[in-house]
Amino acid sequence: MMMLTMYKIFETVDEVSRYTAQRLLEKIQTAPKAVLGLATGSTMEPVYAQLLDDMQHSPTDVSQLTTFNLDEYIGLSAEHPQSYNFYMYQHLFNHLHLPAANVHLPDGLAHSIDQACQAYSAAIQAMGGLDLQLLGIGSNGHIGFNEPHTCFNSRTHVVELSEQTRIDNGRFFTNQNETPTHAITMGILDILEAKEIILVATGANKTNIMAQLFESAIDESLPASALKQHPNLTIVMDREAAALLPKQAYKNAV
Ligand code: F6R
Numbered sequence: 001m002m003m004l005t006m007y008k009i010f011e012t013v014d015e016v017s018r019y020t021a022q023r024l025l026e027k028i029q030t031a032p033k034a035v036l037g038l039a040t041g042s043t044m045e046p047v048y049a050q051l052l053d054d055m056q057h058s059p060t061d062v063s064q065l066t067t068f069n070l071d072e073y074i075g076l077s078a079e080h081p082q083s084y085n086f087y088m089y090q091h092l093f094n095h096l097h098l099p100a101a102n103v104h105l106p107d108g109l110a111h112s113i114d115q116a117c118q119a120y121s122a123a124i125q126a127m128g129g130l131d132l133q134l135l136g137i138g139s140n141g142h143i144g145f146n147e148p149h150t151c152f153n154s155r156t157h158v159v160e161l162s163e164q165t166r167i168d169n170g171r172f173f174t175n176q177n178e179t180p181t182h183a184i185t186m187g188i189l190d191i192l193e194a195k196e197i198i199l200v201a202t203g204a205n206k207t208n209i210m211a212q213l214f215e216s217a218i219d220e221s222l223p224a225s226a227l228k229q230h231p232n233l234t235i236v237m238d239r240e241a242a243a244l245l246p247k248q249a250y251k252n253a254v
Contacts, residue, residue, distance in 0.1 A: 004232060004233070005227075005228065005230075006234045006235070007237070008236045008237070009242045010238055010239070011238065013203070013238050016046075016047075017049070019236060020047045020198060020236055021050035021053075023234070024051055025051060025060065027132050028060055028065060029058075029060055032063075032065065033064045035066045035067075035068065035127045035131050036066070036068070036130070036131065036132050037068050037070060037130040037134060037186070038067050038070065038092075039135055040069070040087045040088065040091075041136045043203075044134070044136060044200070048092045049091070052096070062096055063098075065098055067098065067102065067103050069084060070135070070143075070145075070191075071106060071144045071145045071184060071186065072085060072184050073182075073183050074108050074113070074158065074181075074182040075180055075182070076108045076180060078105075082173060083108060088103075104124075106120055106186075110184075113158055113184070116184070117156040117184060118156070120186070129193050130193065130194035131194070132195070132196045133197045134200070135200070135227075136199070136200055137201050137206060139206065139209050140162060140209070141209050141222040142223050143191060144185040144187075144191060145159050145185035146223045147223065148223060149220050150187075151220065152220060153187075153189050155187040156185065156186050156190060157184070158182055158183070158184055159183055160182055161180065166179045166181070188226050191226075191227075192227070192230060195232065196234075197227060197230055197234070199224065199227060199233065199235045200237075201238075202237065202240065203240050203241060207240060207241055207242075210241050210242060210245060211244035211246075214249055215246075
């Protein structure tokens with residue numbers, strides 16, 4: 001398999017978001033039945049805002065689009081303001097008006113959680129897999145909530161969040177005790193099977209991990225390194241996130 005990683009490095013978060021939103025819009029416009037894998041988090045907020053803005057100027061039919069979100073906290077309902085379900089409606093779905101049946105998020109309150117996990121990966125496969133997966137990255141290299149040492153063959157599963165992730169995400173909760181300890185996440189294999197992947201990293205909190213990712217071999221201690229096997233990966237960064245990348249990374253960057 002030919003490996004191809006394209007680096008796109010921009011000065012500002014605004015430019016990163018414009019580029020990423022444009023890629024999403026192009027995908028939706030050229031493939032109206034596309035299956036998109038979506039992420040939450042601070043990185044994606046300006047991306048979704050930009051996508052909605054772009055759609056104002058370029059009306060786009062989303063009636064046949066399907067989405068699968070990467071992850072959800074266990075124990076938080078869809079109405080909880082820190083749930084990823086809530087986030088997605090707030091930042092995208094309340095404005096985009098996809099048919100409700102086309103929107104998929106892991107259920108953090110599922111009774112038979114293992115069954116719900118299996119059904120989630122099966123539903124992605126039943127749709128023919130993900131056409132485009134949008135990813136952020138944790139400061140510890142996680143993708144989705146696949147923490148370091150997650151098996152690269154994993155499907156949707158329950159994870160115990162690492163201390164680092166609970167500290168990073170604690171900023172959204174009133175105190176650290178409220179930060180959930182577990183989550184459901186799409187597995188690394190589910191992600192790798194996407195036909196196209198865009199990983200977005202912005203800000204100083206991502207500088208170290210992006211340098212590590214660039215240098216790293218493909219190794220389960222750094223979940224995002226699994227992406228290095230992917231034939232169609234774009235890594236989009238602002239200058240801050242890319243600050244410690246060696247010069248050779250910039251060769252391909254536009
Ligand atoms: C969120 C997700 C996570 C985030 C990552 C970065 O759905 O899958 O992997 O992308 O934790 O989060 P931010 O963007 O808040 O730095």
